[in-house]
Amino acid sequence: MADKNIPMREALRMALREEMIRDESVFVMGEEVGAWQGTHRVTRGFLQEFGEKRVRDTPISEMAIAGAAVGAAMAGLRPVAEIMTINFAFLSLDAIINHAAKIHYMFNGQFKVPLVIRAASGWGDQATATHSHTPEPIFAHFPGLYVGCPATPRDAKGMLKASIRDDNPVLFTESIALYPKPGPVPEDEDFLLPIGKGDIKREGKHVTLVTYARGVEWSLQAAEQLAKEGVECEVVDLRWLRPLDTDLIFESFKKTNRAVVVEESLPHYSFGSEIAAQIQENMFDYMDAPVKRVSAMDVPLPYAKEIELMALPNAQKVVDAVREIL
Amino acid sequence: MAEIDNATLLEWYRQMFLIRQFENQCDVLYKEKKITGVYMHLYSGHEATGVGAVAALRPSDHVITAYRDHGIALARGVDPKPLMAEMMGKRTGVSGGKGGSMHLASREHNFWGGYAIVGGHLPLAAGIALECRYNNTDNVVLCFVGDGATNNGYFHEAVNLSAVWDLPVVWLIENNGYGMGTPVDVASGQTELHKRAVAYNIKDMGRVDGQNVIDVYNVTKKAVDYARKKGPALIESMTYRYKGHGVSDRSYDKLAELAEWQQKDPILVLQRYLCQKDECIEEELKPIERKVMAEVAEAVEFAENSPVPAYEDLISNVYVEG
Structure with a gap:
């Protein structure tokens, strides 16, 4: 079957639609998913196609959206709950962390929670301090939950479908900045990407760039620029913050002996901290330089464009970090 | 409302007596440090609410509760052995x-x-x-x-x-007067909690005497029938916790209040009703009690x-x- 060149939002829509056609127990719920056609248009046309039973508009009630989705999943349905943006998921933290992630363990396997919580994520576009979070590492802190963060339309389709078919709860974040970006997507209705498996997005031998989601784009741009100077970067897209594909990181690191972690999130207690710790604990004998971290600056995001952009990571910051450890 | 037969009333008596014995035993075991941990919230005093409400359900209906959960599990028919094992942190626990x-x-x-x-x-x-509605099962959630x-x-x-x-849920508020240590009138602007139903335009079933298992059963039965056919209903059951918020409470100094509530103890209330109704029935209570005590002793041993x-x-x- 041929690939189709479509934006990430359409790839997500394709994945969700295929899974809803495939399995009657899959349904979507969330704010504006139905009549409004989805805030980010991922559920466009769903209400018309699947009806009110399976496309459920909710009140603005993030605690209840996440909590009711947990209950429905325990009872045997396969909810795909949309939290409009990840910023609002702070209101759902208890239901996600104390219930979705713990119920299977706490009751010793009596209940399963086959749930996907989708949320748009990301900094930029002057959304300001409360609407600009990329807090995926916070969620990845907790065992019992999977956390997926696709970087391309193809990955978005395969990862979302795998998440819906899995019997564990998954927090699935989608970078707002990546929604409109196109890429080739397999039309195969059984195209699945395994949970917890990362992907080499570019091969190289001098430095490993460990990243995910929007960081992949900055890393690829940086690798392109550095290649002109004869520096070959390997771009490791982890795809999942949990389970973490540490094997893929270590394999690449054994080859390059140097790493830069690239993330959109904040620097303290972060993805970068975790990867740096994993490398120094497991790869000490292979290390030729300290692990560098490129992340957002440690400030709340301001409104004014000029200073907002200063706080964000970009390809040039990745290039600079690589040069520091060569 | 059809009259409830003696066999059913005796079964409710057995369940309430079982809960009381189980909780008394938990209290003793906690003091003996055979049950450890910081959290254990006993159901003593609430028995009529749990037993009466759960009795209004079919086996295919669903029950869920908060952390004062021992009595609900027993009322639902869960074997006391794995429940007691869970208290002691054993592998055979539920x-x-x-x-x-x-x-x-x-x-x-x-x-x-x-x-x-x-x-x-x-x-x-x-x-x-939602799953009940989604799959048209006509089950309800209590x-x-x-x-x-x-x-x-x-x-x-x-809510x-x-x-x-329009979900088939019966929200049953167990109003025992306190949220941890804070009285309801300190915590709630509207202290008649069933009136919250008005705010959501759901069925307000009013207040029920939570010490009277028959009253609790009757109102829950009506609420369950309503939820099955139409949608959510809300009940407020007035009750009291005999052992404070939890076993690790440092003190429980509301002794006068406790004594007052114990005058209308749910087990006593049913016992009085049964004996008034049928003088001979008192004879039947003792063997039930003996059997329950043996069952709880077995659970502890297990x-x-x-x-x-x-x-x-x-x-x-x-x-x-x-």
């Missing part, structure tokens, strides 16, 4: 010794668990009820709610969601002789495998 007193559950009894975050189980109840939970956001969001989605969980239990069921 939750494998991983949940403890506040996290009892039994999937086969459609008892969806005790939950320890105040209000956290309310949206779960809504979600389970969700026990402490009076303290009516003031957190979960209550508002979950409102049940209203806008729990004490059970193995503790091991490393493989520590790391199992974090995720669903395969």
